[in-house]
Amino acid sequence: MSNRLRVMTGRPRDPAVDDAIRMAALGLITEQGYRGMSMEGIAARSGVSKQAVYRRYPGKGEVILDVLTAYARTRLPTPDTGDLREDLLALLEATFAAQRGVPGALNQALAAEALQAPAFAQRVNGELIAARRDAVRQILGRARDRGEVTHPDDEVLIDLVFGPMWYALLFDVGKLTDAYAAALTDAVIAAATHQP
Amino acid sequence: MSNRLRVMTGRPRDPAVDDAIRMAALGLITEQGYRGMSMEGIAARSGVSKQAVYRRYPGKGEVILDVLTAYARTRLPTPDTGDLREDLLALLEATFAAQRGVPGALNQALAAEALQAPAFAQRVNGELIAARRDAVRQILGRARDRGEVTHPDDEVLIDLVFGPMWYALLFDVGKLTDAYAAALTDAVIAAATHQP
Amino acid sequence: MSNRLRVMTGRPRDPAVDDAIRMAALGLITEQGYRGMSMEGIAARSGVSKQAVYRRYPGKGEVILDVLTAYARTRLPTPDTGDLREDLLALLEATFAAQRGVPGALNQALAAEALQAPAFAQRVNGELIAARRDAVRQILGRARDRGEVTHPDDEVLIDLVFGPMWYALLFDVGKLTDAYAAALTDAVIAAATHQP
Amino acid sequence: MSNRLRVMTGRPRDPAVDDAIRMAALGLITEQGYRGMSMEGIAARSGVSKQAVYRRYPGKGEVILDVLTAYARTRLPTPDTGDLREDLLALLEATFAAQRGVPGALNQALAAEALQAPAFAQRVNGELIAARRDAVRQILGRARDRGEVTHPDDEVLIDLVFGPMWYALLFDVGKLTDAYAAALTDAVIAAATHQP
DNA sequence: CCTTAATCGAGACGGTACGTCCTGTCTTGTT
DNA sequence: AACAAGACAGGACGTACCGTCTCGATTAAGG
Numbered sequence: 001m002s003n004r005l006r007v008m009t010g011r012p013r014d015p016a017v018d019d020a021i022r023m024a025a026l027g028l029i030t031e032q033g034y035r036g037m038s039m040e041g042i043a044a045r046s047g048v049s050k051q052a053v054y055r056r057y058p059g060k061g062e063v064i065l066d067v068l069t070a071y072a073r074t075r076l077p078t079p080d081t082g083d084l085r086e087d088l089l090a091l092l093e094a095t096f097a098a099q100r101g102v103p104g105a106l107n108q109a110l111a112a113e114a115l116q117a118p119a120f121a122q123r124v125n126g127e128l129i130a131a132r133r134d135a136v137r138q139i140l141g142r143a144r145d146r147g148e149v150t151h152p153d154d155e156v157l158i159d160l161v162f163g164p165m166w167y168a169l170l171f172d173v174g175k176l177t178d179a180y181a182a183a184l185t186d187a188v189i190a191a192a193t194h195q196p
Numbered sequence: 197m198s199n200r201l202r203v204m205t206g207r208p209r210d211p212a213v214d215d216a217i218r219m220a221a222l223g224l225i226t227e228q229g230y231r232g233m234s235m236e237g238i239a240a241r242s243g244v245s246k247q248a249v250y251r252r253y254p255g256k257g258e259v260i261l262d263v264l265t266a267y268a269r270t271r272l273p274t275p276d277t278g279d280l281r282e283d284l285l286a287l288l289e290a291t292f293a294a295q296r297g298v299p300g301a302l303n304q305a306l307a308a309e310a311l312q313a314p315a316f317a318q319r320v321n322g323e324l325i326a327a328r329r330d331a332v333r334q335i336l337g338r339a340r341d342r343g344e345v346t347h348p349d350d351e352v353l354i355d356l357v358f359g360p361m362w363y364a365l366l367f368d369v370g371k372l373t374d375a376y377a378a379a380l381t382d383a384v385i386a387a388a389t390h391q392p
Numbered sequence: 393m394s395n396r397l398r399v400m401t402g403r404p405r406d407p408a409v410d411d412a413i414r415m416a417a418l419g420l421i422t423e424q425g426y427r428g429m430s431m432e433g434i435a436a437r438s439g440v441s442k443q444a445v446y447r448r449y450p451g452k453g454e455v456i457l458d459v460l461t462a463y464a465r466t467r468l469p470t471p472d473t474g475d476l477r478e479d480l481l482a483l484l485e486a487t488f489a490a491q492r493g494v495p496g497a498l499n500q501a502l503a504a505e506a507l508q509a510p511a512f513a514q515r516v517n518g519e520l521i522a523a524r525r526d527a528v529r530q531i532l533g534r535a536r537d538r539g540e541v542t543h544p545d546d547e548v549l550i551d552l553v554f555g556p557m558w559y560a561l562l563f564d565v566g567k568l569t570d571a572y573a574a575a576l577t578d579a580v581i582a583a584a585t586h587q588p
Numbered sequence: 589m590s591n592r593l594r595v596m597t598g599r600p601r602d603p604a605v606d607d608a609i610r611m612a613a614l615g616l617i618t619e620q621g622y623r624g625m626s627m628e629g630i631a632a633r634s635g636v637s638k639q640a641v642y643r644r645y646p647g648k649g650e651v652i653l654d655v656l657t658a659y660a661r662t663r664l665p666t667p668d669t670g671d672l673r674e675d676l677l678a679l680l681e682a683t684f685a686a687q688r689g690v691p692g693a694l695n696q697a698l699a700a701e702a703l704q705a706p707a708f709a710q711r712v713n714g715e716l717i718a719a720r721r722d723a724v725r726q727i728l729g730r731a732r733d734r735g736e737v738t739h740p741d742d743e744v745l746i747d748l749v750f751g752p753m754w755y756a757l758l759f760d761v762g763k764l765t766d767a768y769a770a771a772l773t774d775a776v777i778a779a780a781t782h783q784p
Numbered sequence: 785c786c787t788t789a790a791t792c793g794a795g796a797c798g799g800t801a802c803g804t805c806c807t808g809t810c811t812t813g814t815t
Numbered sequence: 816a817a818c819a820a821g822a823c824a825g826g827a828c829g830t831a832c833c834g835t836c837t838c839g840a841t842t843a844a845g846g
Contacts, residue, residue: 010790011842017792035312040832049793054834111366112311115304116231121368129367156379159371163359164352166366170307171325172317183352187387194390206821207811213823236801245824250803402795403837409797427704432827441798446829500703503758507700508623513760521759548752548771555751562699562754563717564709575744583775586782598816599815605818628806637819642808785846792841802831810823815816 013055020046021053022070025063030102034109039063061113061120065128068106072098078135084143085189091135092161092181099165099176108169133158140192149192160188209252216242217249218266221259226298230305233260257309257316261324264302268294274331280339281385287331288357288377295361295372304365329354336388347391356384405448412438413445414462417455422494426501431455453505453512457520460498464490470527476535477581483527484553484573491561491568500561525550532584543584552580601643608634609641610658613651618690622697627651649701649708653716656694660686666723672731673777679723680749680769687753687764696757721746728780737780748776 024046028037039060043050057063079090099107110128114121136158143149151157164184168175220242224233235256239246253259275286295303306324310317332354339345347353360380364371416438420429431452435442449455471482491499502520506513528550535541543549556576560567612634616625627648631638645651667678687695698716702709724746731737739745752772756763 008790009788009844011792012844013791014842033312033314038832039834043793047793049795050834051794051836052792055791059834108311112308114367115308115311116229118229118368121366125367125369151383153379156376156383159360159363159380160356160383163361163363164355165359166363167355167359170310170317170362170366171321172310172314173321180352183349184355186391187347187352187356190390191383191386194386205813205819207823209822210811234801235803243824245822245826246803247805247825248823251822255803401793401839403797405796406837425704425706430827431829435798439798441796441800442829443799443831444797447796451829504700504703506758506760507696507703508621510621510760513758517759517761543775545771548768548775551752551755551772552748552775555753555755556747557751558758559747559751559754562709562758563702563713564706565713572744575741576747579739579744579748579779582782583778586778596816599818601817626806627808631819635819637821638808639810639820640818643817647808787846788844790842792839794838795836796838797834797836799833800831801833802829805826805828807825807827808823810821812820812822813818815818 017046017048017052018056020048021056021063022067024048025067026071026102026106029064029067029109030105033105034112037064037109059113059117059120061110061117061124064106064109064113065124068103068110068128071106072103078138080139080142082146084139084146084148084192085185087139087143088136088161088188089182089185091139092185093178095132096165096176096178096181099169100174104169104176107166108172111166111169129162132162136161143192150194151192157188157192160184160191213242213244213248214252216244217252217259218263220244221263222267222298222302225260225263225305226301229301230308233305235259255309255313255316257306257313257320260302260305260309261320264299264306265324267302268299274334276335276338278342280335280342280344280388281381283335283339284332284357284384285378285381287335288381289374291328291361292372292374292377295365296370300365300372303362304368307362307365325358328358332357339388345388347388353384353388356380356387409438409440409444410448412440413448413455414459416440417459418463418494418498421456421459421501422497425497426504429456429501451505451509451512453502453509453516456498456501456505457516460495460502460520463498464495470530472531472534474538476531476538476540476584477577479531479535480528480553480580481574481577483531484577485570487524488557488568488570488573491557492566496561496568499558500564503558503561524554528553535584541584542586549580549584552576552583605634605636605640606644608636609644609651610655612636613655614659614690614694617652617655617697618693621693622700625652625697647701647705647708649698649705649712652694652697652701653712656691656698656716659694660691666726668727668730670734672727672734672736672780673773675727675731676724676749676776677770677773679727680773681766683720684753684764684766684769687757688762692757692764695754696760699754699757720750724749731780738782739780745776745780748772748779 021042024042025037028041028045037060039050039053042048042063043053046053053063057066077090077094079087081087081090098104110124114124137154140149140154140157149157161184165176217238220238221233224237224241233256235246235249238244238259239249242249249259253262273286273290275283277283277286294300306320310320333350336345336350336353345353357380361372413434416434417429420433420437429452431442431445434440434455435445438445445455449458469482469486471479473479473482490496502516506516529546532541532546532549541549553576557568609630612630613625616629616633625648627638627641630636630651631641641651645654665678665682667675669675669678686692698712702712725742728737728742728745737745749772753764
């Protein structure tokens, strides 16, 4: 039968190439920022051909997205302590701590790319942003079940959680400290519990 | 005093050129987005030489910043109704309404540029962002004088006001409606007035 | 041996591009002169990217040199009639005839470039001028063997042959006729055979 | 009467500006060659406005021509010793000696300019080249009167005198020595006196 | 063993934009 | 008028990436 599922044939992709690309991209972004990260540069730095890069990713955005995903694969804890404040605080502290490091630079690059390609922005929304929002939504959901949350709309509360972070990333202000995480936690809880 | 102001000499700049540049830039951004806005394109569209553009602006970012400033010069009302909710709601509705139009595209372009040049991000912070934050700070200050605000830190509250907006601009979600302005207003007020 | 020839790799250059560049350059020089010949113009006229041009030639001079070389590849006859006068006359008539046509314009462009870049002047000397001088040197050598030439220094005689030609090309005087070739031949022979 | 000769009115030209321009041009050419000599650069180096330069000269070529003329104003001896060889030798030695110095660089610049603007080449021909040729023509004329010259055409002989010099200037070879002047003198005399 | 097919490094290719330099003209206020 | 200063349109420079394309050389799996 010719209608079979296309069987993988030919030379298989070299996983070492995958790694080299990701490492080169990561290096460029962290050292030189989004401006210094070019497909050309990634290929040169990794000793890989441009074709090998384009075979894997349609553009810069996808590279960043992949690197970020690979980088944060094991992370993303959804704390469940039975206390809304504690849960939120843990999540925010972990998230903000990350933004102070490499993932912060990656998120900035991601945003830069998203702003230049609406279609890519949608992809990021679906694959990355949605997952992060889910984490908060679960925390809020459990608190709501316990009767702690009275605010009718989770989405607004989630915006309160992540909005300030992107704001800070955008204009490169170093405000994403633990103290700020605490202050923001309090603000979100106030909004969640004292709704008229 | 030897530190006198540099005396104007030579042929004065042609204001018509200023306008042509701003209009061309505005047109390109609104029609084609940040990607479609190039120094080259601005010069071509405005019928101005590249030199004339570079004489005025060191880069794309400064053009956007100037266009945005010129565009919003007369706006920026700081409502003072004697009621915190009304003041905040008016500001947020006006701000969000703008983001649904041309200034939204300009802000996106501004963000794209800021993400690629930290130094430029600082300039934007000082010249544009600070002014917007001041408007909110005044509203909060008056409410605080009236005893309505108990939250100790204005800055966090201001982050709550603008964070979600940039978040929405970044990933191109069309949530900046009047209803959203109302919901956000309530959330900010809750945080401002119900601090433990 | 480690000094092996660099192995050819990557996509090979497209000979059609080579031709397109040469033809465009030739067209521009003959139609508009050296002033009208720009790297930009060559790329535009040939429908080739600027990179493709710069990949092949570091500057305008090399383009001209290559075009001239390609143009005159098959020419360059070294007449050997057994008679000094006849040999010289044939060479000078052929050479001057060429200067009245396309190679004249090319030589003028070459000179313009050489005058602006001493390093390039040296290259031209080695690759082009030397070959032309060799042709005359052979003619003189044979005549010397026959005892016709008494002048001790070929180089001076060769200068007499080509000097006036460049002089004419420089100031665009149309004196490079067959009659002039004859007169110059006589002068050179007089110098070659009547040395005190 | 309105048909009077236009009377010079307004502020007179500042001779110091004339000098500054010439000195700046001279400096640029000798230090950086024709490539490094721009109208812009002359104005900057002389502390004069571009307008002041363009008021005096329509283009680079005229500046060079003027500088060269001013530089060589007092020179140009036409030796008259009663002996053809001595006259020619004196002229050639003086001329070649000059080409080894600043006038050599100026002549090269002049040639570069002439090659790019045929109209300018004609001017140079009429104002500068013609004068130099006249000097030789006089020497030859006197010798012809004394019966020493049998060659029917002075112009060819003059070409023999100056052709090799331009040839040498073109390709930047340092052959314009006193010895070369002597050799060339002999060659010219041979051509002038042994015509079949 | 030997095709088949996808991979690999290398680098050419048409484009587009960058930011700079120079040309020749013009427009100010000052001398 | 001439002058210093400098704006202006235009054009070319040489470089950097983009995303696509051709090469020859590997590298498996399937016949």
